[in-house]
Amino acid sequence: MMSAITRRSRISHIHWSNILERDYFGTAYRQAQDPGAPWLISFVATAEEVSTWAGIPRRSEKGLVGFQRPDDAARVDRAQEYFKDPVNQSPTALIVGIHRVSSETDRRVRLQFLDGHNDLPTRPCKLTISFDPEPNSLADAVQSIKAQISLRLSETSGADDDSDDEEDDSDSDGEDDDPVGDDGEIELGRSLLMELANKLEDSTWCEANKTDLFDLAKPCTVIDGQHRLKGATRCERNIPFAVIAIYDCSWPEQVFQFTVVNYTAQGIPDQFITQNAALSLTGDELEDLKARLTQAKVKVVEYELMRVVNFDGTSPFYQLVSMASQGNEETKIGYKTMVKIAKAWHNGKHSAIKQIVANLYPDITGKASIVKRERQHRWVDGDWGIFFIDFWDAIRGYYEKEAPPEFKPWKVGASNLMLAATLLELQNVFLFNLTQQDEEFFIPDSQSKETPLEQLRAKIRKRAEKVASLIPVEFFQRTWKMKSLNTGAGRAAIQTALKTFLEKKGNYQYDKSSLITGKTN
Structure with a gap:
């Protein structure tokens, strides 16, 4: 299964303190038809060994970039108890990703085929992993992480694009590390990578986070099975595991595999997947994975929504949406309802929004079906977010x-306005009011110096302020005795109150509203 351990004094330009090598004999195979797909390698290793050379890249408020959920102590305890039973075994494989490297001199995991049949999809192989069992050089760990970051940034900046395409991409030279793209939108994954790179220059920060940095610097990462691995390691008896390693595994591929394995098997919360996409992947990386994630039934559209709603610094809801996997965050707005609010703009199916889209792109001409498709494409591609932010910023x-x-x-928590149900119904009332406007309201003035986009944005903001002026701020200050607004009587009460404000042009004696009294007819 494995050979004796050998020692090395150094690897590449990084002088690790006590490098060891371990050989694993197994089988390399590909399930994909694409010859560029990474090799999958099946072998056996003990929990202690895997923990030594494979890190667990967790998301962290400290600025560390990862995709794993925090340890669930109860799950680790259960795994430990499970393996303490002398008859229990876990035949399910651990899944690890072997980092892609920018240069062969940086490679700490080497794959050697033990046959001469290059065209076969299944081949016997030897995997040699170089690792430091007791790292004490923080500088080496930092250098390794910097190399990982540099590779990811170069892969998503177009720096390696040797295409002869006549259309020149001004960003393809890879010299501009500004995280703001051509459209002015910040790519959060990329900017967080750069933020981490900056933190790595701070020796005090590195010292305070050295345990996590040592883990992040390991040559492999655990994609699936972290709790079983930790529980087995606690038993201290070298429990062997089947391991499936993905060789030369890019960071996006690791995130993709984690997402598919966990989302399809355990149904992890949509908001966790959404936040993972926003914080673990750059815009380019996510774009490359969209088709595969969609095919795997992962809700990529919710990332697109939250990228505007919760992660865009200009959004009125910036960092106000709850991304908690479980439980409630009292200072945050409910995720599911905010998805519903944003979807109304994003999908463009509401008749009022259809009017905006129909008049926003006079430059699109041709067959009606082509015009409609191109308009919708432009709207979904980003303009929906502009109007969403304009509307809520005006409110x-x-x-x-x-x-x-x-x-x-x-x-949030100090106002009835900042209840998810209130926000949803307020938007619904606004969109209904928008449908009551004359057709001319949506038609831009062709003689104006302003573009149709500028004219329609101004109209939406002005109409939003008008609707808000009919619903006094005092209404949201009052104590509402009816608390449950998502369904039934509560939902009907907030709908009735908001509609009545508009119907009566603001002259509504809301003291008698069932929201205030708590009484229903």
Whole structure:
């Protein structure tokens, strides 16, 4: 199964303190038809061995970049108890990713085929892993992580694009590390990588986080099976595991495999997948994976929504949406309802939004079916987010201006306005009001110096402020005795109250509303 351990004094330009080598004999195979797909390697290793050379890349508020969920202590305890039973075994394989490297001199895991049949999809092989069992050089770990970051940034900046295409991409020279793309939108995954790179220059920060950095610097990462691995390691009896290693595995491929394995098998929360996409992948990386993730039934569209709603710094809801996998965050707005709110703009199916889309792109001409498809493509590609932010920014701006100093209308937990159900119904009322406008409202002035986009944005903001002016800020200050607004009587009550404000042009004696009284007919 494995050979004796040998020692090496150094590897590449990194001088590790006590490098060991371990050989694993197994089988390399490909399930994919694409000859460029990475090799899958099946072999056996003990839990202690895997823990030595494979790290667990967890997301962290410390600025570390990863995709794994935090340890679930209860699951680790259960795994430990399971393996303590003398008859129990876990035949399911651990899945690890072997890092892609920018240069062969940096490679710490080497694959050697033991036959001469290059065209076969299944081949006997030897995997040699070089690792430091007791790392004590923080500088070497930092250098290794910098190399990983540099590779990812170069792969997503177009730096290696040797295409002879006549259309020149001004960003393809790879010299510009600005995380802001051509459209001014920040790619969060890329910017976080650069933020981590900057933190690695801070020796104090590195010292404070050295345990995590040592883990991140390992030549492999655990994609699936972290709790079984930790529970087995606690037993301290070298429990062997089947291991499936993905050789030369890019970071996006590791995130993809984690997502597919966990999402399809255990149904992990959509918000965790969404946040993983936003914080673990750059825009280019996600774009490359979209088709595969969609095919695997992962809700990629929710990333597109939250990239605008929760992760765009100009959004009125920036960092206000709950991304918790479980439980409630009292200072955050409910994820599912915010997805529903954003979808109304994104899918463009509401008649009011259809009017906007129909008049926003006068430069698109041709057959009706082609025009409709191209309009929708442009809208979904980004313009929906512009109007979403404009609308809610106008609402926030109006109520913050009208509110007394002691009242914070846009603070979650301090205002009835910032309840997810209220926001949803307020938007519904606005869109209904928009459908009541004359057709001319949506038609841009062809003689204006402003573009159709600028004209329609201004109209939407002005109409949003008008609707807000009919619903007094005091209404959201009052104590609402009816608390459950998502279904039944509560939902009907908030719908009735908001519609009545508009129907009566703001002259609504809302004290008698069932929201306030808690009484239903």
